[in-house]
Amino acid sequence: xxxxxxxxxxxxARIWHPELVNIYGNKEAICRIGNGVNIGAFVEIxxxxxxxxNVSIGAHCFIPEGVTIEDGCFIGPGVCFTNxxxxxxxxxxxxxxxxxxxxxxxARAVILPGITIGENALVGAGSVVTKDVLAGVVVKGNxxxxxxxxxxxxxxxxxxxxxxxxxxxxxxx
Ligand SMILES: CC(C)(COP(=O)(O)OP(=O)(O)OC[C@H]1O[C@@H](n2cnc3c(N)ncnc32)[C@H](O)[C@@H]1OP(=O)(O)O)[C@@H](O)C(=O)NCCC(=O)NCCS
Numbered sequence: 001x002x003x004x005x006x007x008x009x010x011x012x013a014r015i016w017h018p019e020l021v022n023i024y025g026n027k028e029a030i031c032r033i034g035n036g037v038n039i040g041a042f043v044e045i046x047x048x049x050x051x052x053x054n055v056s057i058g059a060h061c062f063i064p065e066g067v068t069i070e071d072g073c074f075i076g077p078g079v080c081f082t083n084x085x086x087x088x089x090x091x092x093x094x095x096x097x098x099x100x101x102x103x104x105x106x107a108r109a110v111i112l113p114g115i116t117i118g119e120n121a122l123v124g125a126g127s128v129v130t131k132d133v134l135a136g137v138v139v140k141g142n143x144x145x146x147x148x149x150x151x152x153x154x155x156x157x158x159x160x161x162x163x164x165x166x167x168x169x170x171x172x173x
Contacts, residue, residue: 003031010035010053017041025049029065040077058107066096066113073099076107076125085113100135109144 002018006025013033015021020041025031029048037051040059049063052070058077066083083094095113103117106125117123121133124140133139137146160167
């Protein structure tokens, strides 16, 4: 179902199975879908969502109120954006999510409320994104992090174990 009263759809947008999606808005929160956007089957897009131009949205994605996806992003199949950190919470406490221009999100990733995914960043399949992702960085896993952060954490863990530089006293651990 596409609620045409409160949904704006740009030119050349392709919704492959209009009968198998749920795209809706309301008087206060129009849902906007840009030009040249591709939307697969079994996708739900809620009120106030803004999707830029030339975005690809795979089948089975859930995109609730508060999500903005900028131009040229790739959203893999089954990606789940969330807005209510402590459900069921009041709407006033819901967090917004922004996916910046050109970012890519792998299949079945979960994005927690309040997150920004930077320009051209890449989120690995199945990741749970709990912190902002910097522009151009690849993150993966649960919780999602970059290989670089993981390496630094590994080095820190070893240094802590050996109590190098009096780290334990310094960090009070
Ligand atoms: C995240 C991703 C880009 C990493 O690619 P890569 O840098 O080539 O990584 P590699 O395959 O060399 O794997 C490097 C390590 O990361 C791990 N890894 C790779 N992808 C992972 C993921 N999504 N989640 C957790 N760990 C992952 C590998 O197991 C490997 O671990 P190891 O070093 O302990 O052996 C890729 O795996 C991915 O998830 N792409 C998205 C695919 C997708 O959903 N496409 C949607 C269209 S269908």
